[in-house]
Amino acid sequence: MRFLLISLVLLVVSCASYPKKKKFKQASKAKFEIENPYFANASLDYVYKADIKVLKKSFSGIFIVKKLNNQHHRIVFTTEMGNKLFDFEFLNETFKINHILPEMDKKILINILKHDFFALIKQNPFSEKQFFKGNSKMFQSELLKKNYYYFFENEKLNKIVRTYNGKEKVTFLFSGNSDNIVSRINIQHSNIKLNIYLKKL
Amino acid sequence: MSLLLLVLTINNTLAQTKMSISEAAALQVKVKSLAKTTSTITADFVQKKHLDFLSNDIESNGKLSFKSPNMVKWAYMKPFQYSVLFKDDMLYINNEGEKNNIDIGSNKLFKQLNKLISASITGDMFTTEEFNISYFNTKKGSVVYFSPLNEKFAKYIKEFHISFNNKSEVSAVKMIEPSNDYTLIQFSNRITNQNIPDAVFAH
Secondary structure, X not given: OHHHXXXXXXXXXXXXXXXXXXXXXXXXXXXXXXXXXXOOOOOOOEEEEEEEEEXXXXXXXXXXXXXXXXXXXXXXXXXXXXXXXXXXXXXXXXXXXXXXXXXXXXXXXXXXXXXXXHHHHOOOOEEEEEEEEOOEEEEEEEEXXXXXXXXXXOOEEEEEEEEEOOEEEXXXXXXXXXXXXXXXXXXXXXXXXXXXXXXXX | OHHHHHXXXXXXXXXXXXXXXXXXXXXXXXXXXXXXXXXXXXXXXEEEEEOOOOOOOEEEEEEEEEEOOOEEEEEEEEOOOEEEEEEOOEEEEEEOOEEEOOOHHHOHHHXXXXXXXXXXXXXXXXXXXXXXXXXXXXXXXXEEEEEXXXXXXXXXXXXXXXXXXXXXXXXXXXXXXXXXXXXXXXXXXXXXXXXXXXXXXXX
């Protein structure tokens, strides 16, 4: 009986919502659009040096994002020498593979990258729940059926977290941002050993 | 007036004319003999990655070191520090100080591609079993188009364009993808047959 009680308590604790765990309080249930400004300017070429650590391997390359139109982005990854590794395209929520190296053409990998990149480039995710803690704001949203929280510190987007059952699965950290250009991005996965570092060139 | 325009257009197109068979043969002989007498090359390079959807080409630059027959080091200096060394069929990477030889570039295709890049440094890749080859004269020398015959390979690179200066040295290499996006590498300050310190090719 005691064991059951402990289990129940543990269950309740572990099932606490992500905002509660982070000690954020719900501010409103307004419907509005979050603004992710980092890949939003169609006149710019966003070019980053990418360092990727996956399992025990690490490799690097050039990560390129271009906004072609509203809700339309192209995402390309090449080696430093210019060989194209993959070339993806998002039009609204439709994901298209223009090119991928056969060695990388694995469903699981593509699915991970699809969700990661969509969260990166989605400019105006829709939010229905907002939370706050001091000067920090946190907006809940859903992208491609996954649950996300957008963190704003002094009105600047500095973190996006994907959660599942109240637990952090993927964390996007943004730093060194000025004029809506972010100089460093780190995408950390907690359930798989995958870490992506992007440094603005 | 329109006739003048037409003439001008033709003149412009003629800046690159197809070589005669004997001219092409002469170029081959020159390039091959130059390659034979070249033991080392160092050069500065500028790389331009052209992707049609971008507003600007992505530019990087660095230094190339080549030691006959097949040791090549591409050292990028700007806008990132990165070098890749091809040596004894191995690929050694130094990514901003982090050394690595387990790389996606170590796959078969890239090895083959990089072998070709090595060959293209001297330009001696006139192997008709592997390529469909066309020769052109240009204002500054010549340019040779190599289209891979291997279908699998052609999926990655549609054509190599190797430009030679009047001394039959390679001045630029352009690798064109099936999508028509390309990588252009232009060489300058080329120095041949000067001793290159072993440290350059050490890992």
